[in-house]
Each structure stands twice: as C-alpha cells, then as structure tokens.
Amino acid sequence: MAKLYNRIQKVGAKYPQRRSAVMPALRLAQEAHGGWLPPEALRDVADALDLAPAEVEAVATFYDMFNFEPVGRHLVEVCTNLSCALAGAKQVVDAFESELGIPPGETSEDGEVTFRLIECAGGCGYAPVVVVDHLYREPTRPEDVPGLVEELRGS
C-alpha cells in the first residue's frame, strides 16, 4: 500500500492542515479496495495521515458514500425524495427490484450490481433520477429499467 500512502501524502499537501485530506484519502482507499472500505483500508488512511484508526472510522461512517461491505461491480442508486417521489420513483424502484431480484440495499447474487436508495440527488427537475456508477440518468422511467440492467450486465 506504499502507493496509496504516497497518493494520500500528495492530497494532504493541498491543505493547510493534513487532516483535511481524510475524505479524499478515504475515497482513494475505497477505490484501491474495490469500492468499499475494509478495516485494513481504514488503517492505511490512519497510518498515512497520522490519525488513530478509530478517528478515521468515525469520519468515514458519518457519510453515505463510503461503503463498509463489499459492493457490486456496478452501483445503481435511485432517488426517492419528494420531487422524484411525485414523479413516480416508487415504480422505478419496483422495476429495479424485479429486474435485479433484490430489495434496495442489497447486492445481486452474481455480485454484479449493488442497488440502493438515496436521498435527493439534485436532479429534481429531471425526475425520477437514477444514478449509475456515479453518473446521473435523468429521467429514468420504469420502462427504461430492463434495458439499463441489460446494459450493466453486458458491460
């Protein structure tokens, strides 16, 4: 993990105080560990920023975008906040549930797709919003879902 260590040092140098780099560092560590943060990843970040592992865990668990369980190769997130709800997000969620055969919050058997609900993604004008691997698909209607899942499984 010497590479990760050095990358974190580089990010740390951007800030007046190195501790500010803990979030970018966690993002780097999550990438380096296949999309989630095993304890070892938290230790690496702590080591690189001269923090206690617990301090790093405290920060990491505060945010929704850090994962503490393995995730699928793809990440499908559906916004169900007010504007999307009014635009039929429920039907989109149902569509994914039946296409993937898993409830939100789970990862498909084949480990291909992690499917979860998210709070307002800031696409309310183009609802319902679906975010695939961190890129917005606006709007996504129930009828678009089968094709979308197809595309993910294929890629």
Next chain:
Amino acid sequence: MSTPELVNVVIDGRDIQVPKGTGMVETALAAGVEIPVFCYEPRIGPPIGACRMCLCEVEGMPKLQTACTMTATDGLVLRTAQTSDKAADGQDAVLEFILLNHPLDCPDCDKGGECPLQDLTFRWGPGNTRMHFPKRTFDKPIPISPLIGLDRERCILCYRCTRFSELVAEDGQLVAVDRGAQSIIATFEDEPYRAPLSGNVIEVCPVGALTSMTYRFRARPWEIQNVPTVCGLCPVGCNVWATTREGKVARILSRNHPEVDEGWLCDKGRFAYGHLGAEDRITSPLRRVRRRGFERVSWEEALDEAERGLHEADGSVVVALSGGETVEQATALARLVQDGLGSRAAFLPETFHPALERFRAPLSAIRDADVALVLGDHPVIERAPIVDLWLRSARRGGAEVITVNPAGTIPTAPGSAPATCAQLAQGDPPRELRNAARSLKRAKRVALVWSQDDSTGGAHVLALAQSLGEKASVYFLPRTPNGRGVAAAWRAAAEPPAGELGGLIVSGDEAAADPRVQELAQRARFVLTTAMFENEVTLWSHVVLPGTSYLEREGTTVNLEGRPQRLRRAANPPVDDEVAFFADLAGRFGVPVDPWAAELPAERASLPPRSEGNGAIKAPAARAAGRPGKGLELVRYRGLFSGAAVERVPQLQFQRALAEVEISAADALPRGIERGAPVRVSSNGTSRTLTARINRRLRAGVVRIEAEHAEGLAGRVEVTRA
C-alpha cells in the same frame, strides 16, 4: 497577570459581578443558580452545545440559548428554567427527548444515587414518557476493554467520553460512529480501548453508560466511604478518593487538585488497587529457619530476631530504600540506623539536586508556558502520565512543545539530553537546535521537563534553567513516587562499603527488585526485609516483615514538584505498618521515634515557594551521545504498566507493554520489515523475537523497546526479519 475586567450580569433577577468571559454556567452558580448540564465539562475542552439541557432565555434574543456556550458580558440578562416558562419548557422538552431511549433502570445502575440524569428526572422529569414505541435496544453492557463496560442503551450521546479521548488524552481511540439516531460510541473494530488514561471516561460519563469493570455492582453509594488520599504509584501523586467498603478498597476516583492532576488519573492509579488483596501477599512476619525456609512468627518475635541480627552487625549496616516509603518511614529508618546503629550507609534509589527547589513550579504552570522543552529518552507518558496531559494541554493552548529524544520534534541520538542542555545553555547551539534556542530566548515562560534517569539529580537541566533565569521552571521526573522525600530524609547518606556486610535492611519491593540490592544481600550476614510479596531478596532474608501499600499508610509523600502531600490509610494492612515496626526497633537501640508525624500536609497540599540562592549550578561534562558501532542503537525504557502491583491485577494485563520493537521507517524498509511483522532483535548472544512497530517519527539508526521485552539486550542490536 492583569486582573480581568468585572462585568455585571443578571441571573433570575439576581445581580452578580464576575470577570468578563466567565462561563454562564459558572456565573449562574456564583449567583446561586444551578443550570443543569450534560455535555458541558470545561476540563474537556470548549463547550459544544450538544445536549441542549442548559437552554435559557436571554434578554434581547428571540430563541432560547445554551448557557454552556455563553460567557459573561456586561449587562447580560439571563433567565433560567426557574424564572422563565419558556426556558422551563425548553428544558422539559430536552429532558423528555433524552429519556426517550434511556432505560429507567436506576435501581440496578452503578450510577444510581450519583447520577445527574436521575436527579433531574426526579426534579423536573416527565413521570412517564409519551413515547410508546420500542426504545433503542443494544446488547447490555459490552466490555470496551477489560477495565471499562459500555451500556449503549444508557448513553445519551453527550460526547464527553469521545472528547476526552480526542481532546485531552489525544489517543483518538474512543469515538462516535455512524450518524443521527444511529450514532453510537465505539472503538475501532471493537478492539479494546487500550490507552494509559482510558479509565477517565468512566468519571466523565454523566450517566451510567461507561462503568468500571472492576467496580460494577460492587457497592451502593450509601454503603461506601470515600477516603481522601494520594496515589503512590508514580511521582505525580494524583489526589484521589479511595472508596472503601468494609475496610477494603473498592475503587479509586480522582479528587481534583487543579495544580497537580486537574481531576485526571492514569489506569495504573485507578485500577491497581486490586493488588492489595493478591493471594501471594506476605501477611505475617517471617523468620528464616535452617533448611525449612520460613516460619510465621509474631510481631514481638520478629522484633527480637531483628534486634539480635542488627546488634551482631555492630555498625556495619546498610539500608536499601525503594523511594516509595513515606517520609515518616524513611525518617524512622534514618533515626534507627544513623542514631541507633551508627551507620550512614544507604542505597538510595535516586538523588535530587538541591537547586530543584529554586526552579520549582506547580505542574499546572506547564500549561501557562509559551515554550515547553522536554528532554530525555524516556517517554513522559510512561514515567509520569499526567505530565504528558499537561504538555498536550499546553500545546493545544498554543505553546510550542519541543521534545528532544530519538522520536522527538528534534530527533536526537539516544543519551543526548545532557549535551543538549549544555549546548543550549552555552548559547552557540548546533544547527538542529537553533530554532529551539531562539524560542527559549523569546519565551516569557519556559517549562523544562527532564524525563530519564539521571545520577546528577537534574544538574544538566538546572544549569540550562539558570542560563534562562527566573522565567524557567524545572520538572525533574524521578523514577519513584517519593524518591524526593526519601532522599531528603537521608541527606548525609554514605555509599555502601565493599566486602562483607554485617546487616542489610531492605525497605520495600522496589528496592528488593533492584539487582544491585540483590548483590548487597548476598554479602550481608543478616538481612531484614519489608516487602508485600516474595522476591529475590526475601529468599536471602532472615527476617521478613509484611510491607504495606500506599493505600494502607498514614504519612507524607513528596511528589515531583516537591509538594508534600498527605497519605491516608484507606485499607487496613495485614499487620501494623513499617513505621511502627522501625519505631519499636529504634526504641530497643535507645532511640525514641514517634511513629506519628509531627504535622501532616493539608488535604489539598500547597506548593512550597521557590527557595532563594543563586550559586552557579555546575553540571558534569556531558559525553558525546551515540555509541559508535554497527547495528541499531537500543533505547530501553520502563513501561507505565509494570511492577509488582500491576502484575497482580488481571484486568490490567492487557495494558502492559506489547512485545514490540519500535523501528524507524528508514530502517524498516531496507530490512523488508512491515507493520506488525515479526522481527528478531539480538545483541551479544541474546536474541528476542518481537513485533515490528514502524514509528515514522523515530530517528534512523535507533530502536525502542520496553525494558520487560529488552531483557538481555543492550547497547547496539541487530534487527532482522524473523
């Protein structure tokens, strides 16, 4: 310091004058008004306004304000729940929210009777909550270490414990994880909270969420008695309450002395009391009998035997002291040996330079220093943990803390401290010391901390202090709790003579554990030992008297500041104590000794003033640090969690130093050694396998190992991957 401006504040209609900037909770108290608080604890750091229990109405402000985050300003008019319905409603709301998930199991909670939340609930609290949903449920108390239990159902998330860990001890091990209603207090991956000061979180917890695993369900507040005394396990001498029940110590709590400990204790001081009841403790006088080992004898028989032995020694008597004795014990021994037996020969654990009195200052003054210079290879936290807290507090307050040791802010070769003092005192320091020299020069207040054994008793650091003048204070950290008091009682002591000794008196387990004392014992015709536990020396002894613990003694002890403090007997020793024995013995040699000290220090002892005197302080020439040779230079230090007492408390074992070797990244890399890897450390024949800890601050060419794991290793060592 200039006297702060006074301001007028009105609280619940009462006028009061306080210094500008005084916290409103304190201001209210001064006006005789109590504002309930949970998260507020000024010793931990700035207020966070989290629990909202202290909501008050402030004239000119539409919203309720948290008193804990406000300070006194002139003309401020504040109304608490006692005079403001709005504030009362606010507090009532907050209390209801707090109780939503707090079980009302006060009767079987350790905090029961000592719990602010319980009191408030009785005073204001809603008798029955209006929430009819299941409360948050968690596994009932889970141990977060062998010492501390955490009951998450009782936790009200005031963040006192986590702030202690983050902002006082700075160990960062106890934290809040997750967010919102899911937030919980936790350690990393549920690993034990393993840090020298962990136990303090039990005391800062305002409810019964964090409790002592050694005290839980032991006693009810009304069955116990709290004895004010002083910890005798390190030279800080923290003020403590010894909670006793039926003559036994059931727990140790802090007894805040603002100049000494500010209400913090290390885990050794808090939990080591368990050794009092260790089953291998010597409980009656013993006499050596040919081939059959020892036999139990009476106090009188022991005295007879001791008298005979010392009489035959005629004059050739040596006393070995531990440095843990009370001043009274040391004095009684001195009178017996010097006046009764006509010998001055003593083995003293430590010596102290008289000029220490000239640069004396309370520990709390470390926080007021603008520069603190810490010299010596022995980690401060292992030697005097509370001093480490004062230094951290100083740094947080903006002081520059310079540490001179192989892992310091100035990473020097081992043994550099004396030379560093000389170079700084002479005023033409080498490059790596220039900034430090400049800071010392500029500073208005300097704290000099010496943290390693020193046969000169502090001459080097004192010489530096003299060059800085009045503004310098010296904190010389001895190895023993009362070495300073003992040395004072034994001023004109003489070196032990060579050859056969008539008699040897070994006072205490620490002395008995010293190889040099063991060597004396082997050439003594008669050996009298006082010890709590059997050890290498008792085997050589002819008479053994049960030793007592600091928790079983009345008397005086002098801490590293030179502050005489009062020890009180919290628990009863197995037999009468050492002072009584040596007083009796002295009597038999025609020397009257009053076992009761003439006058004892006050419950909260004050520090004697600095002594006058300006004679030049001479320090022996310092040898150039860093032994030449191949391999890495070994620094060994004694860990805090070591010694006869700690060894006998099962719950403390996890705190003892790990079998680790600290190695610099620069030395680890070429050897292919990674974090946590097993490595072989060897020197002249002996070799040990230890776990590698990469310390990025450690100077290249140096390794650090705790003494217990460095046995047989010395000088320079070879380090390889195992």
Next chain:
Amino acid sequence: MAAELTVLTGSDERDLTRLEAYRAIGGYRQLARARKMNPARVIEEISKASLRGRGGAGFPMGRKLSLVPPAAKRQGPAYVVANADESEPGAFKDREIIRRVPHRFLEGCLIAAHAIEAEAVFIYIRGEYLAEALVLEAAIEEARVAGLFGQVKVVLHRGAGAYICGEESALLESLEGSRGQPRPRPPFPPVAGLYMQPTLINNVQTITSVPAIMELGAERYAELGVASAPGTVVYSLSGNVNRPGNYELPLGVTLRELIFEFGQGIADGRTLKAIIPGGSSVPVFTPDQLDVQLDFDSVQAAGSYLGSAAVIVVDERACMVQLALRAEKFYMHESCGKCTPCREGTRWLVRLLEKIEAGDGTQGDLDLVVDVCGRIEGKSLCALGDFAVWCVGSYVEKFHDEFQRHVDEGHCPYGGESSTDGVPAPSDQHTHTAMAQVPA
C-alpha cells in the same frame, strides 16, 4: 418577460465552459478591475448592490464581507469557502451554474478572495456531483495555467454524502477532516471559521452573482428584482409541472408566473394541491397563495421562506401524510446526531407518522405530532431541527382534514391510489454501517 440575466448570462447562446469562450464574452475582466481596486471598495460595491445570500438564509453578502477583519487587523490567513453542497430537496440550481458557467463562478470566488485578501479558496462540492466536479476541475486547471489565480490557492474538495455538510459550520468541520457536525456560534465564520481563521462562506450562486455586480455596478444591478432583494435568481422548479427545470428570473416573480407561465402548468391538466416554495425544509403553501411574490421578504410575510428558491409543485394525487412521512425520513436520516432534540425528535416523528399513515394512529398520536414539532423547534443546535418540523408542522396545519381522516377512517383516504403511496426511503434499507441497531 425578457429578463436580463446575471448568473447564467450567455450560456444559452454558447458553451461557456472553456476559458476562451468565457473570455470572449468579457470573462475575468471584472476580476482584473477588482484587483486594481482597493479591497474595501470592492466590498462597498457589493454592499451597495445589497446582494442577499442564495443559500437559504438570504443574509446580505456585503455585511458578511465587512465582518471579516481586514488583513491589517488580523493574525494569519483568511479563507473563502464556496458552498456547493447543494442538497436541499428540490434544489438543483448550483449544479446547473457549475455546469454552464464554471468560470464565472471562479471569477466570483477570486473577486471575493481579493475583497478579503484571502490566501485560499476552498470549494466544497457535494460528493454526488461527479460530472460537475470534473467540469470544475477542468476550469480550475485552465484558469491556473492562464495565471488567473495570482497568489490565491484554489482547492476543490468533494463531500461524501451528508446533507448537514451544507450547513456552514458543519461544512467547515467536514473540510477540516472531522465529522460534519455543526459548531455552536458565536464565533461566526467571518471571525473564526476554517481552522479558526476568518472565513467568508457563501453559496455558489451568491458568489457567481458578483461579477455581474462589478460589471453592471451596484445601481444597475439593484434595478433588477425587488428593492428588498435585488438581482436575479435561478429558481429550481420541480414536481408535477409540465416544464420543470431551472429558470433564472428577477427576484419577485409570482408563484403563478413561475408555475403556469414558465412551468406551463400542472401536468396532465390535474389540479394543484400544494406548493413548497423554498425546498423541502420550508412551510408549505396552498393554491390560494399562488400570487405570492418569490422574494425573501414576500414569502416570509406569507408564512414561509424563499430558502433556496426551489419550488416543488404537488398535484391532487399526492397524500400529504405520505409526503410528510417521506420528508421526515429524510431529516431523520440526515440529522447529524449531535444535538438531542433533532436526533431523538426526528426519529420520534417518523414513528408517529408511520403509525398514522398506516391507519393505526390515534387522536393522541396526531396531537403528539404537533406537540413534538413544537418541542423541537427553536431548541436545536442548527436549523436542521427547525427544517424537520417546519415541513411536517405546516402539512398538518394546512391539510389537517387529510391527517384527521387517516385517524378517523383508520386508513389512507386514497386507498393506495396516491402518487406517493409506499415510497421507500434510504432509512428503510439496512444500513451498511450497521453497528447501531435501531429497530424499525
């Protein structure tokens, strides 16, 4: 109405994301001008324009600027922090601004930096905005290479998913590498902010409005919008309208104009039921309030807040109890957990609303909802606690019959036919940081 634009100006006609394109329409000239001016003059200009913050509170930017101690009177550096955490349900304007006029936003940051002689600019962008972060990164790189930063350091910092980090003091905590929990105030950021140094923190749109003020001059700028709130603002229109989206208009257009002219009315000719005028956090309006002008003071006079000017349109098919429950689940999920009323109260409200929505609620439960809202309001450490009750509280007040029927009839009057029926929320799925066991 062909309104003059001050934020998205020129981005309809051409792509302004590249530096030369932005320069071609006069970009960065105002920065050059400002840098020739005395910082105090720049502050004066912005104050004269009485530009009010677009992040929610509507606090005058000029006043904030002048609260920052001038370089001569302070120790250590000062910082500018741009709040691009945009997470208020209903708001998506900052995202559009960053995508379309990243350089105008940067120019605003740099002018602000000059005004307070800041050492660095930190841009805190919500973690979900990946595409936007990339656009900004490119723009920052272009500007740096072009030497536009001078002595100023510009750092782009990505969040990681936490609504509370939009709250300025929580944002600073997060930026310092701690858990994003609000700080008690005072001290306020202009006095002690990032790393306890004087810090100007403003919303993306507020900052992006600055170049226009410098260009038009305070007077001309003040002619736009209304006296109490000059200038234009980007309204985010969403919900059941035909043409949702962002509309930059002078402050003070009426809800009717926005929804029926620009938004072209309610979808499928349905009837309007409710309007949330400033993002999910503000009290709801009813159709009879369509003529309220959308500026800070008018909306407040009408009993709500302009907030982030995010207008959510709700048609007849929505069940207000379900909407309230969904909103409250959001606040429970986003409560930082630091202060008691918000942490415990939001959870309690969710439980009560779930019960009522399921038809198991008693009169006592309904009364309790109102009471609990009152017990949270004004007692929390930051405004999230208030947000969490303004929405629900106003739904119950304005649509009381609908709540009452759930209690009286023992089921949702829509009988499963509402547009909001059974909408799941993130807090319903099992959390991946599940060390905490909070029973549903």
